[in-house]
Amino acid sequence: MTVLFNNYGRRPVHLVKGQGTEVWDDTGKRYLDFTSGIAVLTLGHANPLLVKALQQQSEKLWHVSNLFASPEQEKLGASLVKDTHLAHALFCNSGAEANEAAIKLARKHSGKHHIITFEKSFHGRTYATMAATGQDKVKQGFGPLVDKFTTIPFNDVAALKQAADDTVGAIMLEVIQGEGGVNVATEEFIAAINEVSKEHGILVIVDEVQTGIARTGKRYAFEYTALKPDIVSLAKGLGGGFPIGAILAKAEMYDTLGPGSHGTTFGGNPLAVAVAQTVIDTVFTETFLQSVAELSAYAKQQITEKLSQFTVVGEGLLLGLVCPNGDAAAYVAKAEQQGLLVVQAGPGVIRLVPPLTVTKEEIDEAIAILQTL
Template structure:
């Protein structure tokens, strides 16, 4: 018997502690964590600076209502928008909430109701975010979806152009579709999106819930593309393990969110804001981001050297996928047995999401373990 709903396929491991990239279960077995809470534990487990921040803030103030001024929110908003085209931030608790806010802001600002999203996308499991998601398995059993989303093929400029009409408020996309199989947007497609948005007066929403906060080697993944976003959403790595989400928007959108038009009870509470500020102060340092890029090159090189050509390695930064061309469920279970935690991205793709603080030695160990799991079956 369980007192929990069975909406998760839980793995038979009870993790009880962690430090950096290493976690330990209740039986004392250690694992290399190349999931990091699904791109959440950006600075590794129990990072000393985050631990100290939580201790200090917990002795001051945990929660106050958003009815009161928050200089701390102002500071974090300034950090996140610095040297971008964004001017304002809204803080919430998760990526799905950030995407709900983005959807509402786009519709309210434009007065239009249609938002174009893409096949294999993932934007969350609340009702609006679920409707925006381009995967039928996420929607099964919940009845009719909200009608204001049009889902078109990813990286198909002609299909996108055909979906545009006067009712379109925004185009919403991920730079890398993490949940959908680690599919990266092409330069041709970002050029097409940027051109359509500019010529038609359509807003561009970039969902950086998984790709943002240094995960791809820059502050935000869109910075490596020609995209010109009007709205961006963040969560996961922003709190380094503590729940927080954010939506950023340009100055032109400021007047759309008037008092009472949107809100949250817990979003932007002092504890979450203090942790997020610590995280971004670390990650947005230029030398730290260069290290992420270096580790990415190192990990990709190791994988490509260790694995045969039929394994397709793709992605950016420390958001990588290995397409094994077959179901990877057994591979992931076998990886756990040898002490490596990884996660799927679609049925045939193993996703690697180590903490951004992972070391080269840990990368070497992980590749060796993964190779032993992937190559032995191929010899049978």
Template sequence: MSALFPTYARWNIKPEKGIGSTLIDESGKEFLDFISGIAVCNLGHCHPKVTEAVKNQLDQLWHVSNLFQIKGQEKVAQLLVDHSVGDYVFFCNSGAEANEAAIKLARKSTGKHHIVSMKNSFHGRTLGSMAATGQDKIHQGFGPLLTEFTYIEMNNVNSLKEAVTEDTAAIMVEVIQGEGGIRLMTEDFAQALNVICEQYGCLLIIDEVQTGIGRTGTAFAYEQVGLDPDIITLAKGLGNGFPVGALIGKEVLKEAFNPGSHGSTFGGNPLAMAAAEAVLNEVFTESLLQSVQTKGQWFKAELENSLHSLPVVEEVRGKGLMMGIACNIEVAPIIEACREKGLLVLPAGPKVLRLLPPLVVTDQELKKATEILTDVLTAIDLKQEVKL
């Protein structure tokens, strides 16, 4: 009997150890981990340089109040600013907190409250970030939400033009909708976002919680579609498993986040900053980012070539090492069958398989995953039964 709230539909796997792209359970069974903690362990499990950085910091200092100057914060903030269009950084503990901070910053800096976000988006489960999330199933049971959010279909320029007014504080969007089915933003929609934000003087908030820190083959996904964000939110891959989130904002927003306007007790503590600095020094290199692009292109092509003739598969989509396989049936039994064969994958909505291998995944591991997926998807009949 568990003393935990039943907030998660847990799998019958008890992980004991992780090395790179491999997860090992208590029985010693090895799994090829294409979940990566849901795009968190971008450098794989127990990356030696991140592990060493945190171990060294453990012997120095764990935590002090943000009333003190913390050297690690300055180092990580500068790395984030150097590799983005932002000028200042606020540290917190998670993606939901980063998005909550973004909502507050947008409202306070503009003096307006209306925010446009996308249907099928996901921004977190706090009341503010949940209100920004354009999915009814996330809202159900929690009563009245934070008001003045409008949800539109991503890539629908006409709906965007109709939704934004002079009273709009911000538009909040993911470049690739992760929970929403690995849906990619078009360049036309990105261009329209830039134009409309300029026209109405509203802020552009890019949620890079899942797509950031090299996941799509560039430091941030917004770079690939020509967006010019005012606010960027981060978490997941930033700490490679150590809890840390961040908001990056432009110079014009500095005064809105003055002393006392926002805060986080644990945000940016020395341990989190040690992990984040080690991660960014590894990820924000030309060689690693180029390898993500190369591997992603090969993986997508290999999946398309192997799966295109299967009746259950509709489309392979994604960017870098954030991939989705859209199916015409619900994918829960497919995920279970992959698990039985030693491959861990996720859903992205009821009918999409989500693949999030570590950025350091090997070519051999990508090939093995392709073989398992092909075997499992080939074994499906039209009654949604997987023949193992």
């Protein structure tokens, strides 16, 4: 019996040390970590740059209320919106909080409460983000949810055009669905979103909690598309392992969230901001983004050549292996036994989300393990 709630399907592995892409358990066994804390460890375990940033900040200031000015938040926000169509940032602690803030901002700014979301999406486990999520398994047993969410099939242009009308305040989507199977939005679907949002005055929220911060080889996954979202949510990789979330929004939304309309005690705290700034300074460079793109191309090529039983999907280092028998769980368990940690994306897809600092040699090692399963 454990003192902890049973809400996680925990694996029987106690990890005690990590460095880069490698982790070790309490028996000394080494693993390759291709989970990255589920797309969180942007620069790997115990990255010296992040350790230094956290240590230096911890010796100066741990926490200060958002009642006070924060030049550090200003700098991080400016780094996140630089060279985009976005203008303002709000910091919080997690992806669910970021998506809650995005929903609140969209409803308040549009004056409309109806939001369209998509099947197989995942936006969080709070009441509003559960309602937004297009997976029934996260909603069961919790009673009435926040209303005015319409969930339709992903990449279904006809369903989108039928659902969109003047009552809709926002469309909320992941450009690449992570939890639901590594599903990539088609060009036709993106074009239809742009069309209906313009026709009906609908805001567009892009959930970049998993896809953002260079994970797909771009700063943000929406940069692969023709979308110019009104609101973008971030978390996971933003802190490289330290908890932080954010929303970014267009300039015209600045006055929508006035003093007292939204808040957080710990959001944008000095420790989180110091680490996140170091992450952004490292990954938002042409050299780093090109490296992610090259590693992705290499991984896709090797998977296609050596793991032909799988179909590879996704962008950057958010890749999915579609299982021939639809049973990803069995592969995940066998890979763990062989020293490779991976995670599912829905019942039939193995998700590969290594640190963005992974090497080609580590990719080769991971593929060699997968070949044995």
